[in-house]
Amino acid sequence: MNAMTRGKWLALLCLVPFALFFIVFEIAPLVWVLINSLQTEESGWGVDNFTRIFSSKFYRQAIQFSLEISFYSSIFGIIIATLGSYSLRRVDSPLRNFVTAFANMTSNFAGVPLAFAFIILLGFNGSITLMLKQAGLIQDFNLYSKTGLIILYTYFQIPLGVLLLYPAFDALREDWRESAALLGANGWQFWRHIGLPVLAPALLGTFVILLANALGAYATVYALTTGNFNVLPIRIAGLVSGDVSLDPNLASALAVVLVALMTVVTVVHQLLLKRSYHVSR
Template sequence: MENILKLEKSKKVSITKIKIKEHHKAFLILIPFITLIIMFLLSPFLSTFISSFLNEYNEFSLENYEYIFKSRFIKQSIFNSLELSIVSTLLGLLISLQGAYSLNKLKNSSKKSVLLLINMLSNFSGIPLAFAFIILLGSNGVMTILLKNIGLIETFDVYSRAGLMLMYTYFQLPLGLLLLYPLFDRIDPQWQEMVNILGGGTFTFWKRVGIPVMLKEILGTMLIMFANAMGAYACTLALTNGAYNVMTIRITSYIAGEVSYEPGIASAMSIVLGGILLFVVVINEILLKKKRGKYER
């Protein structure tokens, strides 16, 4: 018996040693990844966070944050960014949901072609996208002249809020389609048949079954699209030449030295921008927990 117990103990010791070695190997493999995270995520964030509390004399204070929340111009940039992001996210989500549903109904050959096109369009952003909008919808753009001749529009200013909203919604679509398309594979056609047998229609099916099943992924997609819009810079600058007041352009103006060099204010605005995104993440998690609790009951 003693020999058997000793053998079992030695086996357990050897197994634990093997596990420890495996953990060490896994940690060694992760060292380059952890180094990159520290260099390109944590270090810039800490530097920005500390800089946001430094005034022009390099003294710790809340002057930068006080300036942000007292300045009407900066508050306008926050409001404009939120408006563009929220509206373009909601519009982009609705169009992407319909597009993903329709895409899921195509044949495999057609589906692959459309997905390839969407992948290409997802990389078409920034300055090239703004240039394309100017060519198509500018004052003498191809589409603008065509729509005027048909009589559908009288005037359209692509360099205004309406033009930006259109462009933001456009570049949300490929992202939304790629993220939402796989969700419809989770919907079993038999579920809709069961709902129809019980007397429910298509609307009842999506309200009671389809949307709740995909809700977590839909909210996650909304969050990604919102962050995508809040961080947009190149296309906004190229289309409006910095005339439209949004957070990303204001942050750049304070660190590029075009008007004044105020890195503390730029850092504080960056932290506020990050805080807005964090707030959206928290709200997203709260909504998900409430929905989970509702369906568990």
């Protein structure tokens, strides 16, 4: 056995723990959820759970609200994160390291503490809400509505977006901008033909991650609304814990729907990546 063969076997051996971890904690639960989603206590095997989901206005609303909140918060988050990451790249000062460290810290600030902080700031009697009302800028604001949740989700999307996009701007070389300017291109033309095509894979990849992050968020929205807002993670948890009714098989079907939504988003992401790659070439 030569050195190259030994190296391959060693690499495969090192891969075994990861493969076992992936199978036990990723594949096996997914298979278990899929199997349970096809079972009902009344009729046994079938697609009755999915029929019940898509024939129910209540569960269709949960899917709609989850998609709307996730989509808009991801869009707003990636726009702000892109502008912030670009600005950080252009600023050469200790502020860059501070903002990067702050983004790293706040990206983990979620769940109950984040909900509590927003209640203090933007609740019905929150400090910012009261100041805006006294200034006459708003008449009323409901943090516990869909709009309030979009603002809340956008907040924890921004730090994650900055951390993911900040390294992507290394791909933009300054001499490209100078060369484009020498050839008569303005700023918009540079970003349209050079900047955005180069950043497109990172932007699309970050958007998918932000979307998945929002679709699966549970602790924050539960702590803020005490489980009264109709989104998929809340409905899944309610069916598993039996807050209203105990139906783990229906919860599994809702989880499969959630996975299917993310699968569709990922497939579209891959198609757009291939298209952007061919366009850039």
